[in-house]
Amino acid sequence: MGDEVHESSDAWRFGLKVIGYMREVVDEYAKETGSSFGLVQSPAESCATRLAQIDLNRYGSRAIFQGDPSKIENDMRSIYYTNSSHVNVAAGISLGERILVESSFHPLFSGGTIMHVFLGEAYPNAEALWKLTKHIATKTLTGYFAYTKDMTICKACKRTHFGLLDKCSNCGAEHGLLEHWSRVTGYYQEISGWNAGKKKELANRHRYNVVERIKKEITVNV
Numbered sequence: 442m443g444d445e446v447h448e449s450s451d452a453w454r455f456g457l458k459v460i461g462y463m464r465e466v467v468d469e470y471a472k473e474t475g476s477s478f479g480l481v482q483s484p485a486e487s488c489a490t491r492l493a494q495i496d497l498n499r500y501g502s503r504a505i506f507q508g509d510p511s512k513i514e515n516d517m518r519s520i521y522y523t524n525s526s527h528v529n530v531a532a533g534i535s536l537g538e539r540i541l542v543e544s545s546f547h548p549l550f551s552g553g554t555i556m557h558v559f560l561g562e563a564y565p566n567a568e569a570l571w572k573l574t575k576h577i578a579t580k581t582l583t584g585y586f587a588y589t590k591d592m593t594i595c596k597a598c599k600r601t602h603f604g605l606l607d608k609c610s611n612c613g614a615e616h617g618l619l620e621h622w623s624r625v626t627g628y629y630q631e632i633s634g635w636n637a638g639k640k641k642e643l644a645n646r647h648r649y650n651v652v653e654r655i656k657k658e659i660t661v662n663v
């Protein structure tokens with residue numbers, strides 16, 4: 442389409458059509474075989490990078506992916522495909538728009554969906570978070586969602602800080618004494634074990650400030 446799903450209604454509609462078609466095929470399999478098949482959003486962390494890598498090698502400049510092909514780590518380029526039917530993590534659209542587009546896909550799956558809300562604040566305002574949670578749960582098609590805050594764990598003073606810090610704000614420890622943790626897909630993991638593409642995705646993530654969001658109020662009607 443030349444656009445990503447959040448960039449034009451044609452691309453969005455086409456995305457819905459693709460996932461809708463996949464659901465029809467899965468349902469047919471289930472009917473034909475009498476077995477239970479489901480269409481789910483699979484956490485494809487390794488595939489997201491590996492398939493982008495294969496396509497780049499095979500198709501060169503015709504391959505379209507996220508990330509930076511010039512950055513190589515452990516023989517792997519820092520490139521990746523956007524996971525599942527998610528909106529590109531780097532898209533700087535409003536949180537309301539992101540929720541609207543991503544949640545519109547959820548009813549087409551048999552289950553196993555997730556929408557990520559990456560939080561930019563270390564300590565989001567509780568009331569703002571509650572309002573946002575209520576909005577997502579009652580006013581959108583979201584099947585399942587998760588808030589994610591990045592964390593830094595200091596092995597020297599045993600403190601946990603929110604955000605990805607280069608220096609412990611408590612004891613000043615740096616580098617090897619700090620562990621960075623964030624969510625891969627469904628669970629938290631230490632970032633050092635992530636592949637190059639996934640690390641790039643972490644760097645690209647657009648994070649949302651919940652207080653600002655609530656101040657602007659939720660203007661997108663679902």
Ligand SMILES: [Zn+2]
Pocket residue numbers: 595596597598599600609610611612613614
């Ligand atoms: Zn410390």
